[in-house]
Amino acid sequence: MTEHYDVLVVGAGPAGLAAAQAAASHGARVGLLDAQARHGGQVWRHDVLHGTPQPARKAFNLLARTRGHVEWLPRHQVIAADHRTLLVETPRVSVQLSFGSMVLATGARELLLPFPGWTLPGVTGAGGIQALAKQGWPVHGKRVVVAGSGPLLLAAAATLRRHGAHVLGIYEQAPTAAVAAFAMQLWRWPVRAAQAAVLRARLAGIPYRCGSVVRMAHGRDALCGVDVDDPRGPLRIPCDLLAIGYGLVPNVELATMLGCALDHTRIHPCVQVDDLLRTSTANVYAAGETCGIAGLAAARIEGSMAGHAAAGSTAAATALLPSRHRARRFAGLLALHFALDARARALAGADTVICRCEDVTLAALDGFTDARAARLATRCGMGACQGRICGTALAELGRFPRSGIRPPLFPARLSTLAATDVPNLPTDDSRGTYA
Ligand SMILES: Cc1cc2nc3c(=O)[nH]c(=O)nc-3n(C[C@H](O)[C@H](O)[C@H](O)COP(=O)(O)OP(=O)(O)OC[C@H]3O[C@@H](n4cnc5c(N)ncnc54)[C@H](O)[C@@H]3O)c2cc1C
Structure with missing residues (x-):
């Protein structure tokens, strides 16, 4: 049997949660599905020690107030699709879901760049180990080097420290001048500036080195140390874990399968959308990181816009357009100041x-x-x-x-x-x- 929804939202991160709420506010019957067991996506991932982040709880509680308009479908992974039906696998069965319109809020993944030793046990993505720690993987007492590029390194380091890891240092590939220029612009995004200040406070005492690239990971059966190219000279750092990621890449696979046009102006394409977040495929909308890496604020605004538009309320969606433009400008700032150094591309x-x-x-x-x-x-x-x-x-x-x-x-x-x-x-x- 095929279950039908007026609006089907794929992904229950910040964008998907906002989309479901907005669509339901117009009386639509909404299905909100995610491959994960819990809502929240990447940034609001449930933490076994510290619980579900408050904004995720709040967003989810708002859905409960829609009087049954939103059906939450956890552990539902989309594995195939055409323009009217999704094939979805749950831990027990497979189901087909049909929709009047759909919002793609499938988020992003980390960019991992291969280098000698990167497949050793103990080397993970920066966001990857953050997720593992939140899910209970023991990092307490482990010596961790955090490296790569972008603000996610700070978030990952803060999570690791919170879980008892000994973070030895954060090694950012972008040069000091670029990171300083980025920080100088943050006042234009006060929420971002506040987040950065909180993170810096949580990371007090941990060295943050710019212009540094991990060149090699050492170990026989598991990681025991890394070599870092640092502006002050080469470093060899003994460690148990290396958490390394070079930024984020939009998840566009489902959109591609649905025939949505992609924007190829960057190395890693994102879903192309218009001002109402319509993709090139009829009745398919997209929101959040899948439309290009821009962070939490953009994801929430775009989720609301896409949800309104998918439920037929273009006026409510259009009203949010100026906020979207503002949040999206942050994406340009990130891309400019954390652009990858040629060294990072020449490690393999x-x-x-x-x-x-x-x-x-x-x-x-x-x-x-x-x-x-x-x-x-x-x-x-x-x-x-x-x-x-x-x-x-x-x-x-x-x-x-x-x-x-x-x-x-x-x-x-x-x-x-x-x-x-x-x-x-x-x-x-x-x-x-x-x-
Ligand atoms: C590993 C990682 C860690 C991050 N940590 C932070 C952080 O600590 N702080 C921060 O500010 N930002 C973080 N980010 C950035 C983050 O992408 C955004 O801030 C925010 O989560 C984007 O929201 P979103 O709703 O667009 O996507 P996401 O939050 O990524 O949500 C997308 C959801 O779609 C689901 N999904 C995707 N494909 C399918 C499918 N085929 N079937 C079913 N479900 C599917 C995923 O399971 C996921 O829950 C992280 C990103 C990554 C990749």
Whole structure:
């Protein structure tokens, strides 16, 4: 049986929660789904020690006041879609959901750049270890180096310290002048400035070094130290964990599958939307990080706008446009001041593993000029992450753009794939071309 919603919202982070609330305020029947067991997305992730952040609780409680207009569908992962139906897997069953209109609020993931030693146990994404710590992974007493680029490093370091980790230092690749220029602009976004001040206070005593890049991770069976290229000279830092991420990349896979046009003006595309957050596919809207990395404030405003518009209230959506423009200007500031240094793109050597799922080295990819040919010859990008990590890194390294997004979007059960009318699954003649 197919369940139908007037408005179906994919993703229950700040953008999705706001979209569901806005759509329900016009009386629409709303489905709000997320692959995660709890609402909140990345920034408001539930913490086993410290609970659900207050803004997430507040946003969720507002949904309860819609008198049943919003149905919350946790642990619902979209694995395939066409323009009217989503195929969704839950831990037990697969279901099809249809919609009058849909809001894509699928967020972002971290950009991980390969370097020698990055596959050692103990090396994780900065946001990745933040999520693990919140979910109960023990970091208490561990010596952690935090590195990469962007404000997420501060948030990750603060979470790690809160969970008892010994944060040895934060190594930001952007030069001091760029970070200082960024900080000087923050007064224009008082909420951001306040967040930064709170984080800095929580991180008191932890060195914050700019213009520094982790060149190598050492260890036999697990991480035992890192080499850092620092403006004051090379450093070798013994540590138990390295939390490293080079910024965020929009999750556009579902939008691509739905035929939504992407904006390719940056290395990592985002979903193209108009002033009402309509994508190029009829009745499909997008909001938050999937439309380009701009942070929490933009996600909340865009979620509200998309929810209003998806429920047919263009006036309510348009009223929020000036706030959106303002919040989006912050994205430009981030991109400008935390632009990646050429050193970060030159860390991988010929024998550095690029595709962790299929053990493919950089040298094995020499000579290939497109992702499909490389995939067919080397299996690069054919593993569990389906190129989300290696394909994104290769685009950043200037090899070739990621391509070939096909269903299922995530590894799925055979019983789900065997369902008769799965939307968008490949026909027999193309079935052999992917893993
Ligand atoms: C790892 C990580 C950690 C971050 N930590 C912070 C932080 O501490 N502070 C901060 O200010 N910002 C943080 N950010 C930035 C963050 O992206 C934004 O601030 C904010 O969360 C964006 O909100 P959003 O609603 O657009 O997306 P998100 O919050 O990312 O929400 C997207 C949701 O969509 C769901 N989803 C995606 N695809 C599917 C699918 N196919 N099926 C079902 N569900 C799906 C995801 O499970 C997720 O819950 C982090 C980002 C990342 C990637």
